Amino acid sequence: MTELTRRTVLAGAAVASAATALTPLAPAPAKAAAPLLGTQAPGWYRYKVGSYEITCVTDGRNTFKLPDSFVGNAGKDQVNAALAAAYMEKDTMTIPYTPIVINTGSKLVAIDCGTGEANFERSKGVGGQYHTNLKAAGIDRNAVDVVIISHFHGDHINGLITPDKKPSFPNAEIMVPAAEWKYFMDDGELSRQTTDRMKGVFAGARTVFDALNRKVTPYEPGKELAPGITPVATNGHTPGHNSHIVASGNSKVYVQADVTNHPALFVRNPGWHAFFDQDAKMAEETRRKVYDMLVAEKMLVQGFHYPFPGMAYIEKAGNGYREIPVMWNPTL
């Protein structure tokens, strides 16, 4: 076979192995270019807290044009400056979602569950990845014993049901903050809502929980929900918002849910009032209290809206705080 002939033959197809046999160690002959793959790594990451395994499972993210009112008490220029400082795109907000699953050794416990599988198609795969990534992480949704919900925004609860409105976790007890349940299931509260957004939050919560026949276990802060997993009231973002401390042995992690949204904006500027915070003043008080505690206790935080995989330590910086991401561990 002449060189010319071989080049001609090889040019049209991926025949690297044939090339190998012909020319070991030689510079590569002309061959088909390896195709661009266009795929991302499965979005999960695992770490240990004491003897517990925590699996971070990304649901993907949401990117949208920065609304003028995204931060109620800061101008768009200030927000853009914070985005620029984080090397994020101007006039654009990207919010990642990372629920977690905890295996205590005796119980498999999910905390929050993403925007729901129906969002996968709607967002063209950018969001709604939770259940796919959960499976990729080797976790069977049928084996989940408990799902603990932090609050009733759609990115935290929609993954409770499948696109055909069946339970996503058919064997799990669904635990919800009692205060959140009381507020969002109260028809009087619903009747007093004046904005489309808030009416939507009520409707969204009811769609999900009605599909579950409202079969949930309301919980109070301070009482252990599963071995080593204790809720803490962190109200403001919603009326019944809870964070969760997961403790095993001498280790613990503070699973903050939405005490802050994206750290580039709201950890650096804890006084900023996010569009999503229902009682912005209370949310700010909660945020400062939690973050001062995280600094004082040198406690690991797991942030639902932090960049995946979402674990960091916190230090004081400027007028607020800065997160120090935990180094990726290539083995468990």
Added chain:
Amino acid sequence: MTELTRRTVLAGAAVASAATALTPLAPAPAKAAAPLLGTQAPGWYRYKVGSYEITCVTDGRNTFKLPDSFVGNAGKDQVNAALAAAYMEKDTMTIPYTPIVINTGSKLVAIDCGTGEANFERSKGVGGQYHTNLKAAGIDRNAVDVVIISHFHGDHINGLITPDKKPSFPNAEIMVPAAEWKYFMDDGELSRQTTDRMKGVFAGARTVFDALNRKVTPYEPGKELAPGITPVATNGHTPGHNSHIVASGNSKVYVQADVTNHPALFVRNPGWHAFFDQDAKMAEETRRKVYDMLVAEKMLVQGFHYPFPGMAYIEKAGNGYREIPVMWNPTL
């Protein structure tokens, strides 16, 4: 079936699906605990630079007791303080390895290739992961057209050969810095080495390249090695150390190799002289020059010893610099 009987039956085995059929929506009956998985996500991550796909492929990491002499011009207390500031363990150094592979659309180009598969068993899977993760990322080592080597330390070149000393990339042209080749292949230079460590670096390089019959293409800085991939001399760490600029469209990334080792120590403290830097003074000059450029140009850096996946922007901070990790993108 009585509740007691069912509990007894279910207690011993993972029969979540049976439980599902029996009790949809009910609180979970007693069932076998889901096993701890003990596995980590495959260690790869993909991003785009212009039309190019870059895949970061972790080789794992190496954790060792901090030697007294790890930083030549800083005391162990200072190093421990820097570790503490990064929430890393005292008296312990952990160094991650992240080579990359670039698909330009016409060429599949690897830059460096980890500690070698033989290290997987030696390190009990903590290191030597590169070839496994490369495969997990969907990249066939036989399809790699070019391997560009930054310098001749074992964590960058050992992956060029298999445990039985065959070429790992049988169809690839192996490109090495001409200055590095001249230095480490020179028997006179070898004869002048006085330390076991340096003798070991020479021996290691010769083991690898002898296994390849010394069939390599030496390259000079400044000349494009593949479309959009240009080496830059960044000497000091070794006599012929090169970094590489990868450019496509309006985007570029500075693939620094070992301009710094772990950023928690050497980006924050660019004046610190790492044990590994052969000419520590020249390495420091190079480091400051490169990092001032990265700040001025707001250029993305890909760090071989940065925490996986290793991409960051750089800002000035304190007496040195600080890296701003790029947010994980759950889709490509």
